[in-house]
Amino acid sequence: MNSTRDIELTVNDQRHRLTCEPRLLLSDALRHQLGLTGTHVGCEQGACGACTVIVDGIAQRSCLMLAVQAEGSEIETIEGVAGADGDHPVQEAMHDAHGLQCGFCTPGIVMSLVAAYRRGVPVEEARTEVLGGHLCRCTGYVNIRAAIDAAWAGLGDEP
Ligand code: FES
Ligand code: FES
Structure with a gap:
């Protein structure tokens, strides 16, 4: 049985369509499916904060969120923080x-x-x-x- 799900995310102003298992963490989706390895993974249990990204304007630990929970969300990672004028x-x-x-x-x-x-x-x-x-x-x-x-x-x- 195929248990994967197709989801759409907007990451750093770019829309992405991903196929993932429902258990895939958002941190792993960002790093392994989208290649955004600036999001670091330390503890994977919400303690260290290394995996923090901004989801719909709110800082969130991406190791505590499933990729499927971020369906339709606007996500910002460290790769997207600098603007056209340079660093934030x-x-x-x-x-x-x-x-x-x-x-x-x-x-x-x-x-x-x-x-x-x-x-x-x-x-x-x-x-x-x-x-x-x-x-x-x-x-x-x-x-x-x-x-x-x-x-x-x-x-x-x-x-
Ligand atoms: S990896 Fe430590 S809080 Fe997410
Ligand atoms: S863990 Fe090395 S700079 Fe913070």
Whole structure:
């Protein structure tokens, strides 16, 4: 019996039609079917935040979502965050403040921060609640917080 499903997703403004098993995680669909390996997979149980993408405007852990649940959704991954004018302010600030070392956690952190930035959450919430959803084994968070401060200082300059 064929148990696969055909689904349609929009990822980084491009429509995709996928054939997948109902159990396929969104993270695996992005990485293995669409080749978007910037979405990293760490724990696969919702703890580390490395797999975070933006689904219909909300930061979501893609390891906790089935690809079939994302049918019809608009998904953004780290590959789609930079615009025609260059990097998003969060990306620029992470670069300038050296808010990363190995970079494994970085795409997920950037996606959560970009979603928060767009919503205009207060900087203190970004530094605590938003960043608190991510584990980084390298930086100790000091430089990531410096990047948040720098990005939020320019909040309002970018949609
Ligand atoms: S891989 Fe999804 S939260 Fe860790
Ligand atoms: S930069 Fe290495 S895990 Fe965060």
